[in-house]
Amino acid sequence: xxxxxxxxVSPPGTTRAAGDGPPPRRxxxxxxxxRRWSGLVWVAPALLAMGAFVYYPxxxxxxxxxxxxxxxxxxxxxxxxxxxxxxxxxPIFWRALTxxxxxxxxxxxxxxxxxxxxxxxxxxxxSPRMRAVLRSVYxxxxxISLTVTGLLxxxxxxxxxxxxxxxxxxxxxxAAQQSWLGNPHTxxxxxxxxxxxxxxxxxxxxxxxxxxxxxxxxxxxxxxxxAGPARRLFSLTVPMVREMTGVVMIVTISGAFxxxxxxxxxxxxxxxxxxxxxxxxxxxxxxxxxxxxxxAAIATVIFTVTTVLAVLQIxxxxxxxxx
Amino acid sequence: xxxxxxxxPRQGLPRILTQLLLLGFLxxxxxxxVYPLLWMAVSSLKTNSEILGSPFALPAHPSSDSxxxxxxxxxxxxxxxxxxxxxxxxxxxxxxxxxxxYALSRITIPFNRVVLLVIVGGLMLAPTVALIPLVRLLQSWxxxxxxWALILLYTAFRVPFTTFLIRGYMIDLPREVDEAxxxxxxxxxxxxxxxxxxxxxxxxxSAVILQVLFAWNEFLFALIFLSxxxxxxxxxxxxxxxxxxxxxxxxxxxxxxxxxxxxIILFFVGQRYFIRGLSxxxxx
Numbered sequence: 273x274x275x276x277x278x279x280x281v282s283p284p285g286t287t288r289a290a291g292d293g294p295p296p297r298r299x300x301x302x303x304x305x306x307r308r309w310s311g312l313v314w315v316a317p318a319l320l321a322m323g324a325f326v327y328y329p330x331x332x333x334x335x336x337x338x339x340x341x342x343x344x345x346x347x348x349x350x351x352x353x354x355x356x357x358x359x360x361x362x363p364i365f366w367r368a369l370t371x372x373x374x375x376x377x378x379x380x381x382x383x384x385x386x387x388x389x390x391x392x393x394x395x396x397x398x399s400p401r402m403r404a405v406l407r408s409v410y411x412x413x414x415x416i417s418l419t420v421t422g423l424l425x426x427x428x429x430x431x432x433x434x435x436x437x438x439x440x441x442x443x444x445x446x447a448a449q450q451s452w453l454g455n456p457h458t459x460x461x462x463x464x465x466x467x468x469x470x471x472x473x474x475x476x477x478x479x480x481x482x483x484x485x486x487x488x489x490x491x492x493x494x495x496x497x498x499a500g501p502a503r504r505l506f507s508l509t510v511p512m513v514r515e516m517t518g519v520v521m522i523v524t525i526s527g528a529f530x531x532x533x534x535x536x537x538x539x540x541x542x543x544x545x546x547x548x549x550x551x552x553x554x555x556x557x558x559x560x561x562x563x564x565x566x567x568a569a570i571a572t573v574i575f576t577v578t579t580v581l582a583v584l585q586i587x588x589x590x591x592x593x594x595x
Numbered sequence: 596x597x598x599x600x601x602x603x604p605r606q607g608l609p610r611i612l613t614q615l616l617l618l619g620f621l622x623x624x625x626x627x628x629v630y631p632l633l634w635m636a637v638s639s640l641k642t643n644s645e646i647l648g649s650p651f652a653l654p655a656h657p658s659s660d661s662x663x664x665x666x667x668x669x670x671x672x673x674x675x676x677x678x679x680x681x682x683x684x685x686x687x688x689x690x691x692x693x694x695x696x697y698a699l700s701r702i703t704i705p706f707n708r709v710v711l712l713v714i715v716g717g718l719m720l721a722p723t724v725a726l727i728p729l730v731r732l733l734q735s736w737x738x739x740x741x742x743w744a745l746i747l748l749y750t751a752f753r754v755p756f757t758t759f760l761i762r763g764y765m766i767d768l769p770r771e772v773d774e775a776x777x778x779x780x781x782x783x784x785x786x787x788x789x790x791x792x793x794x795x796x797x798x799x800x801s802a803v804i805l806q807v808l809f810a811w812n813e814f815l816f817a818l819i820f821l822s823x824x825x826x827x828x829x830x831x832x833x834x835x836x837x838x839x840x841x842x843x844x845x846x847x848x849x850x851x852x853x854x855x856x857x858x859i860i861l862f863f864v865g866q867r868y869f870i871r872g873l874s875x876x877x878x879x
Contacts, residue, residue: 311704318695318714318754321687325729325751326717332728390624393617408866409625412632415862417812419830420851423837424635427844433647435634473628474873481874519877530721533814537834551723551815558727559819568727575724582719 333575336568355569365570368548371460375467375549376528382468383475383524388517390472391479392509396501407480410473418470422537425466429453456546459539463547467534475520482516483509515589522585529577550574632855639848646844661845662853668840670850672825673832677854680742680828681810684749688806689799691750692757697787699758700766701773717755722748722815733820744820745828749810757802760876764798765791801872804865811858829854 337355339348359365394406413421428435429452437449452462486509494504510517532551535541541548541556548556550570558567638646639661641654666674698704699711729748733739738747768791776786792799814830821827827835833854837847862869 308703308705311698311702312710314694314698314702315704315710315714317691318758319710321691321747321751322714322717322754324732325748326720326725327713329725329728329732330720332732333724336727393621406621406625408863409628412859412862413628415808415858416632416855417814417830417833417858419812419814419833420635420855423833423847423851424631426837427638427646427848428631428634433650435631435650438650469628469631477870478874478877481870516877523877526721530723532723533830536814536818554723554726555819558730564727571724571727574721578721578724579719585719 330575333568333571336564337572339565339568341562341564351565355565356572358566359569359573364545364548364553365550367545368550368553369573371547371549372529372531374460375464375531376525378464378468379471379524379528380521382472384517384521387472387475387520388479388510388513389505391476391483392505394476395480395483403480407473407477411477412473413470414474416470418533419537421466421470422463422534425462425469426453426538429462453539453547454543456543459543459547460549463535463538466538467531470534475524478520479513479516482513486512518588519585522581522588526578526581529574529581635848635855636852639845639852641845643842643844646848659849661843661849664843665836665846665849665853668836668843668846668850669824669827669832670829670836670853673827673829673836673850674853676742676826676832677811677828680745680749681807683742684746684753684810685803685806687746687750688753688757689802692754692802693761693792693795693799694787695754695758696761696765697791700762701768701786701791702783714758715755717752718759720752722752726815726819730819739820740822740826742826745810745813745816748816748820749806749813753806753809756876757806760802760805760872761795761798763875764795768794797868797871798875800865801868801875804861804868805872805876807861808858811854 336348338350338352340351340354341348390410394403397403397406431437431449431451431454434452436452440446440448450458453459490508490512491504494508499507530551531549532555535547535549535552536555539547541552550573554567554570554574557563557570634650637653638650640657640659642658645652645654695710695714699707699714704710730739733744738744772790772794773786776790781789812830813828817828817831818834821831824832824835829850833847833850836850840846
């Protein structure tokens, strides 16, 4: 285990210490406390970075959320739950939350259920090359920045000269043509659709990896028992990848409550706040209106949702370990 | 229905038809994914009026002038900033994480369970949650509007995932390796750099690739903590470019292609490591 001869604190430097020579052998434990404590040097950079940039601001956020900042003097004063009460009475906050829920629901449909079936279909194909090509091609948009895919779909959704309206025109559905991101009823769904296009291949890849871990013999015996493709999918594949499904589901929902980039690039929450999500509403409160306390209260809501989901994930994985 | 008839897999026309339908569906989905990306690349070679007037057509006179214009309109700087921030944050994230992973898998340190919990606990924290206080903190630390703001934030927020990933690999390396190094008189530092780190190369490659992807595409921090146009990275720079060049769409498409192509290449070149990192990172 711990090396007995390490008495000098040796921080993990950038160069390898050459020619230290063999240190004298000593019985274990004689290094004492010093040897043990020196081990913390290895984790110090990670802990310092996280302490300063993750945990400290996280704690400050709770304090900010019960304060009001005077933007002229920069003074902060305690206002109790005032920010949260304002939040509860803010119709745009509820609109944003509803949009996040829509995001989560549709992402579960496409990035969990659809992706799982798709992965099963791919892994059922005979040619290994075909399987590899399909997995990679579907994944491709996930490697690209959401700014790029967001801008790309802004062009696709454009009322004139956009691909979508062009396609509808070609299919004789001119009546359905519209300004997809300019219409308050369709804007958020246009963004969500882009997000599904961008992300379904990511979870398909994860499911494909999970399916590959299922022993082939199970499929062979299921086929011998007369199970068709649909039966094999629902009675064999789905139960065998249940752990992955749980993890992907939680990661997907958690991601749906953190969306920001694509909404910011495509509509910035408009038109008329119809496509606001919690992230963009927080941005607007904090950086456009300089209402830090209010923005911090929104952050607390995001924190609560994502933490509950994370705890569920831990429970989910540890139950699997025990079982 | 007797058991004998159900044992035989279905044969003949219906089966072939199902297979064809399935293949058609999978290939249709390929088109849905690939067509917009090709359209983006092709549109960068068209003229503004061609993009607006005949979006489906190929360019009459393909021209790559748009790339020169995009680079001139700021993309050259954004690209350089992205390369700088990405490479530096890859170095710090991978080093910090590999050190921590080593301490949490190969040696015994005080409070190791607490340290593990604190580091991996960061996995569940969304960046938005720390955003508002970070503005003040980075301003008072003099980091606001510098490359270091992004490099340090990208490191701090990615150390949890990367440590988790590398630790999962290091913990499975055989115990005898450290013991042999110890008998040879190696210090911990020598064991780490000379033995454990080289043995972990496959997972380090995965960690580096995933960090490149993250840093290259990150938007939220880059939007908030850099205000000078000359410091912006590609994701924020492109958004600026598109709002500025409403009369030069080919240049915007060119900028988008410039941002996308390196990651597409990285994905295809490092696919094996990519998939390993993703599945290990989520599945454990």
